[in-house]
Every structure is written in C-alpha cells, then in structure tokens.
Amino acid sequence: MIELRDTTISVGGGAFVVRNVNMEVNGKAVLIGPNGSGKSTLLRAICGLIPYEGSIKIDGMEVNEVRGYTPLSCNLSEIYQMALTISGLLEILEDVKGVDRREFKGILGRFNISYESIEKKPVFGLSAGQSAIVKLALALASRPKIVIADEPFENVDPARRLMVSSLLMEYGEEGMIVTHELDMLRRFSGYDAYLVIEGVVYGPIQVERLLRASIIAGESKDALIEVTVGGARYSIVEGGEGVKFSDMGSLNRLYGLLR
Numbered sequence: 001m002i003e004l005r006d007t008t009i010s011v012g013g014g015a016f017v018v019r020n021v022n023m024e025v026n027g028k029a030v031l032i033g034p035n036g037s038g039k040s041t042l043l044r045a046i047c048g049l050i051p052y053e054g055s056i057k058i059d060g061m062e063v064n065e066v067r068g069y070t071p072l073s074c075n076l077s078e079i080y081q082m083a084l085t086i087s088g089l090l091e092i093l094e095d096v097k098g099v100d101r102r103e104f105k106g107i108l109g110r111f112n113i114s115y116e117s118i119e120k121k122p123v124f125g126l127s128a129g130q131s132a133i134v135k136l137a138l139a140l141a142s143r144p145k146i147v148i149a150d151e152p153f154e155n156v157d158p159a160r161r162l163m164v165s166s167l168l169m170e171y172g173e174e175g176m177i178v179t180h181e182l183d184m185l186r187r188f189s190g191y192d193a194y195l196v197i198e199g200v201v202y203g204p205i206q207v208e209r210l211l212r213a214s215i216i217a218g219e220s221k222d223a224l225i226e227v228t229v230g231g232a233r234y235s236i237v238e239g240g241e242g243v244k245f246s247d248m249g250s251l252n253r254l255y256g257l258l259r
C-alpha cells in the first residue's frame, strides 16, 4: 500500500511545492494532470529520490527511513543513469532488485525489440520510444509488487501504447501510472484517478466517472471534486454542459480551455 499523510514536497528551493497530499493507494491508480503540475515530483518522492515533509509509507515503511529496498519499481529516468550500457544496467539490477533477465528479454520481445540490438547502448542512446519501453521493461522484470510508471506512453507509437497499457495492467498488484493523455485513460476505466493541478492532488474519482464528467466554472453542490486553477474555482460534475474530460484529449488543454 502507498500512503501519503500531510506530505509536502519542495523543489528548487521552494520554487515549486506539492502541498499537503493525503492519499491511500491500495490497488492501482492513475495520476493525471497538465505539464508542470507536480506529478513527477510526487513520484520522485514516493520512490525515495527526493526529500519530503510529512509521511510517505510503502507497505508501512517510511520511505525516507528505508535502508534496503521497498517492494516498488519505477521507470523514472534517474534510476537508469547508473550504468553506461543496458547490459551493465541489467547486471546491477539483477543484483540489487532481483531483475530477471529472461523476463526482461520476454517483455522486449513483445515489442519486437531484440536484446542483442540494444545491450551495448546506454538507455539514452536509444530512440525516445525505445528508451521508454526499455525503462518500463527493466522496472517490470523483477515482477515487483508495486509499479510506479511516469508517462509510460510518451514517445511510444500508438500500436505499442496498447501493449504498454496491457503490461501495466498485468504486472504489479499495486501502483501508480502518471499520464496527461486522457485517451489512454479509457484503458484503465476501473481504476481510481487522482488529478494533480498546480501542486495540489485531488481525488480519488473513478476513471470511468471522470471520463463522463465535465468541468464548469464556480462551485457546485453536485461537484464530484472542486479544483482551483489559476486562483479560480471549478467544479467537476457528472454530465454537465462544461468542457468534457473525454473531449480534452490531453490534460494540457485544461489551462487553455478554462481561461
């Protein structure tokens, strides 16, 4: 289980703050929000890569006190900078994370990527789409209990995106998937969604419900969630005459549509 209690994360000497997060993810959830809203910052803190105030617990273990490893794997780029080649990375991850080489090759095979074609390259020497797939495959190949996936669809071509979403459903008992692409959300219709806007986390709301909902200006007694965007209040309501989530395509359109 991933539990955040009164969690605040400051980056850039306080230039950006994800503030006062309270959430409990005991299954799989999707985090959505526009560019720069704080999604990756939140994931970095959950993965123990940056400090935080308050509490973040993974299966009851406070992340900033863990000395070994939590049962969590992620595709965050920082992790995959610790070796020059993919084969070097694989050796380290076999040792420290229990990554299974055959599992890794098997996942690559589903995307028609041969291990031999990439093993001598750095993750960042691959095409952007291949790099996204390789990072995810490395994260999944230890068959972790908890999977954290940051923008797993970015730069991946449409046919392969479906495979990526299938893998995310198949691997891990729990986890968080971050995306700003609402089109991919349909694939996760039974999951809980959290909205991240300007460093504030709202939710949860079921993905299916969110896709049927629209966003209207002001407060509403029917609001599933009320959010603040650029200092103004908006309500997310079921149905409604406002801007439909299912029509937005990318949450990056949110700011443009509302102002």
Ligand SMILES: Nc1ncnc2c1ncn2[C@@H]1O[C@H](COP(=O)(O)OP(=O)(O)OP(=O)(O)O)[C@@H](O)[C@H]1O
Residues within 6 Å of the ligand: 011, 012, 013, 015, 016, 033, 034, 035, 036, 037, 038, 039, 040, 041, 042, 180
């Ligand atoms: N180390 C840092 N120093 C200064 N500012 C930072 C740092 N890390 C993140 N930020 C800033 O914090 C804000 C949130 O960034 P973050 O990467 O969490 O957003 P995001 O929601 O994941 O966006 P995207 O969808 O574009 O990946 C951005 O304005 C970013 O520039």
